[in-house]
Amino acid sequence: MRVWVINGDEGAEDLVVGLVECGLDARLHAADGLAEALQRESNCDVLVVDLDSVDFDPLDLVRGLADGPAVIELAGFGGDALAAQRRGVADFLQKPVADEHVAAAIQRAGAERQLRREHAQLLATLAHETNTFGLVTRDPATLAQLDRLRTVKDARVSVLLEGESGTGKTMLARAIHRASSRAHKPFIEVNCGALPGELLESELFGHVKGAFTGAVSDRPGRFEAADGGTLFLDEVATASPALQIKLLRVLQDMVFERVGDTRTRRVDVRVIAATNAPLKDEVSAGRFRQDLLYRLRQAHLRLPPLRERTGDVPLLAAHTLRRLALEHGLAEKVLSPAAVSALCAHSWPGNVRELEHVLQAALFYARGTEIQAADLDSELVPSARQTGTDQQDLLRHGLFQPGVPLKQLLEVPEREILAAALTHNAGCRTKTARMLDIDRTTLFNKMRRHGLMEFGRSEG
Numbered sequence: 446m447r448v449w450v451i452n453g454d455e456g457a458e459d460l461v462v463g464l465v466e467c468g469l470d471a472r473l474h475a476a477d478g479l480a481e482a483l484q485r486e487s488n489c490d491v492l493v494v495d496l497d498s499v500d501f502d503p504l505d506l507v508r509g510l511a512d513g514p515a516v517i518e519l520a521g522f523g524g525d526a527l528a529a530q531r532r533g534v535a536d537f538l539q540k541p542v543a544d545e546h547v548a549a550a551i552q553r554a555g556a557e558r559q560l561r562r563e564h565a566q567l568l569a570t571l572a573h574e575t576n577t578f579g580l581v582t583r584d585p586a587t588l589a590q591l592d593r594l595r596t597v598k599d600a601r602v603s604v605l606l607e608g609e610s611g612t613g614k615t616m617l618a619r620a621i622h623r624a625s626s627r628a629h630k631p632f633i634e635v636n637c638g639a640l641p642g643e644l645l646e647s648e649l650f651g652h653v654k655g656a657f658t659g660a661v662s663d664r665p666g667r668f669e670a671a672d673g674g675t676l677f678l679d680e681v682a683t684a685s686p687a688l689q690i691k692l693l694r695v696l697q698d699m700v701f702e703r704v705g706d707t708r709t710r711r712v713d714v715r716v717i718a719a720t721n722a723p724l725k726d727e728v729s730a731g732r733f734r735q736d737l738l739y740r741l742r743q744a745h746l747r748l749p750p751l752r753e754r755t756g757d758v759p760l761l762a763a764h765t766l767r768r769l770a771l772e773h774g775l776a777e778k779v780l781s782p783a784a785v786s787a788l789c790a791h792s793w794p795g796n797v798r799e800l801e802h803v804l805q806a807a808l809f810y811a812r813g814t815e816i817q818a819a820d821l822d823s824e825l826v827p828s829a830r831q832t833g834t835d836q837q838d839l840l841r842h843g844l845f846q847p848g849v850p851l852k853q854l855l856e857v858p859e860r861e862i863l864a865a866a867l868t869h870n871a872g873c874r875t876k877t878a879r880m881l882d883i884d885r886t887t888l889f890n891k892m893r894r895h896g897l898m899e900f901g902r903s904e905g
């Protein structure tokens with residue numbers, strides 16, 4: 446906690462000494478007056494002001510600051526504590542006041558401010574997570590899709606999630622359920638690819654005793670279990686033609702019969718389906734009913750593969766590292782700039798799941814608080830190697846000699862990173878500049894300087 450004390454000429458120093466002697470655990474600074482405090486207040490948690498030593502309203506100092514300090518006022522006889530607190534002062538102490546009381550007031554105000562801050566941070570995180578259903582992304586196309594999805598989160602419209610393995614379909618399905626008005630009802634997951642046709646039918650709709658060999662008693666299915674809530678049909682493209690007809694009926698009318706039964710049952714279930722293979726292609730290939738596709742796709746979201754949104758990689762990596770450290774009770778680690786570049790240059794066939802595995806291993810194995818490119822999975826290391834930061838490469842470039850400045854040494858990895866990034870983006874300068882978060886002119890100048898012009902496409 447940082448505390449600034451404004452208390453006339455000598456008074457501030459005296460009070461600071463007094464507070465230190467009270468054992469107050471804070472970084473204490475004495476300010477002569479307004480000018481100094483004004484310069485510093487952004488670095489301040491608590492501002493203690495003796496009103497007799499200033500001719501301004503201390504609240505004027507902090508008003509308008511997004512994260513301003515708590516203000517404690519010390520006043521001579523006649524001050525009005527109630528009025529001060531109404532104006533937004535954290536504490537108001539009548540002089541003469543013992544240093545211990547000032548110290549206690551500072552402690553209280555500091556703790557309160559910290560709580561308020563954490564609360565605000567929590568609200569901001571919550572708001573963000575609600576907006577994006579907990580998905581970490583800055584990809585404009587994905588954010589726009591999530592925006593549209595939010596408008597139907599409470600309606601019983603079926604949602605189709607398409608995306609390669611590891612792009613977050615299951616995570617999103619769960620989040621949609623949690624964010625919906627059905628959150629207090631069950632969320633049931635069924636993987637359509639995991640069971641053969643007849644078994645899957647009985648799993649979904651249930652059966653009656655004797656319906657087939659082994660059906661020794663009546664058994665409700667997953668649609669009944671999900672009544673009032675959400676049923677998540679994963680790998681829906683693998684459903685057999687017979688099952689597709691039954692799914693169509695239950696989606697249309699919310700009615701079905703258990704296998705072997707004549708009684709029609711009614712449910713209220715929101716269906717979310719997921720598929721790796723684009724369902725439209727399955728329809729074109731004659732393997733999936735078009736009418737069922739329309740029923741499943743009342744709302745639709747395509748989660749792009751990570752290689753199509755490399756801009757999300759640093760964000761996802763930082764978020765995942767924090768989460769994994771917390772989960773495993775490990776100290777937090779950050780990625781070195783070269784490690785981030787190596788991650789961005791990888792094509793991530795396993796998408797976010799693969800990124801999680803790579804980071805988990807790095808979190809365990811990296812020594813120190815910073816994860817280096819060399820700490821990443823060996824699959825990724827070639828790009829780290831290409832950065833030429835090892836001794837051999839520097840020797841080869843004739844750079845490891847006394848007197849070669851660090852700035853010049855850093856050109857070696859820069860050239861290799863640029864070459865790798867250009868190759869990754871098939872020479873497209875616009876994509877490469879966006880990936881490295883530099884403007885195109887800077888990229889162009891660097892390419893010229895490093896003799897990399899043949900790597901780029903001028904139109905890109």
Ligand SMILES: Nc1ncnc2c1ncn2[C@@H]1O[C@H](COP(=O)(O)OP(=O)(O)OP(=O)(O)O)[C@@H](O)[C@H]1O
Pocket residue numbers: 579580581582608609610611612613614615616617721761797798801
């Ligand atoms: N945008 C994201 N933000 C944060 N975490 C994510 C994101 N996308 C995926 N993940 C995480 O990546 C992992 C894989 O995601 P998930 O299991 O939802 O993928 P999936 O698309 O269902 O894959 P599969 O097709 O193999 O079932 C999970 O641990 C999930 O939490």
Ligand SMILES: [Mg+2]
Pocket residue numbers: 614615616679
């Ligand atoms: Mg999944």
